[in-house]
Amino acid sequence: MGTPLHNAPLLIAHRGAGAGLTNPHSPPENTLAAFEWAYGQGICACECDVQLTRDGVIVVFHDFSAQRTAGADLHLGRLTLDEVRALDAGLWKGEAWAGCTVPTLEELLPIVPTGAHLLIELKPGPQIIPSLAAILSSQNSIVPGLILASFNLDTITEAKKRLPQIPCLWVLDFERSSQKDWVACYRQGGVQGAAIRRPADPEQLLSVVKSAGLDGFDFGLSCPPTVWQRAVNEDMIVIFWTVNRLDIAQRLLRSGVTGLTTDHPLALHTLLLAP
Numbered sequence: 299m300g301t302p303l304h305n306a307p308l309l310i311a312h313r314g315a316g317a318g319l320t321n322p323h324s325p326p327e328n329t330l331a332a333f334e335w336a337y338g339q340g341i342c343a344c345e346c347d348v349q350l351t352r353d354g355v356i357v358v359f360h361d362f363s364a365q366r367t368a369g370a371d372l373h374l375g376r377l378t379l380d381e382v383r384a385l386d387a388g389l390w391k392g393e394a395w396a397g398c399t400v401p402t403l404e405e406l407l408p409i410v411p412t413g414a415h416l417l418i419e420l421k422p423g424p425q426i427i428p429s430l431a432a433i434l435s436s437q438n439s440i441v442p443g444l445i446l447a448s449f450n451l452d453t454i455t456e457a458k459k460r461l462p463q464i465p466c467l468w469v470l471d472f473e474r475s476s477q478k479d480w481v482a483c484y485r486q487g488g489v490q491g492a493a494i495r496r497p498a499d500p501e502q503l504l505s506v507v508k509s510a511g512l513d514g515f516d517f518g519l520s521c522p523p524t525v526w527q528r529a530v531n532e533d534m535i536v537i538f539w540t541v542n543r544l545d546i547a548q549r550l551l552r553s554g555v556t557g558l559t560t561d562h563p564l565a566l567h568t569l570l571l572a573p
Contacts, residue, residue: 336563359387
């Protein structure tokens, strides 16, 4: 296991302040304003997504296309940093946010308060790891608050090799292949990675995590209980995304999971964790 997570259970602000229009009063997702807002409200953990520009800079952005949140049908990985900077990442959410730019990871890291957490989801393949390792090696003071995660098994495996002191989680989603059987969905390989589907066998999935030296999982809500309960029993880090319903949050936290990523961190904190 890597550095232990403190103050569990964690309620993690999804993309800083709530993805899409789910939280209409918060700043646009994955902007510096979003993370400043969340941490400023006393939220102890945020989640962000990162990608690599064509000239090798890590930027905070969720989709591979800039269409949804920047109004441009462009692939993030094919743009230079200057071209990414020219995008408006806030106008989609309202005139008040026009002019918000796409931040770099190096700009985001200093915003994380002492003792707080930042869950960084690595969207590309392993090509992002050298740049990530270079950045985090110069950010030693906040490494204890970082968590890395990726759908791409090769990416997160390489991250753990290069950054063994940081908790690394394998992101998995699940689909039913029949009434009784499930498949685990993830990616593997370079660039965006190829889509992989495999039987959701708990022992096999946990074996992958153990053999790669990873610290646990970041599961989609469709995860079959036989898988996530097995991971909890093994004392692995187990985080779920995206949990917006109180009853589901209560059930998962009672079952011993490490944390929940949510679009409503303030509301869930008030209902679940406030004294």
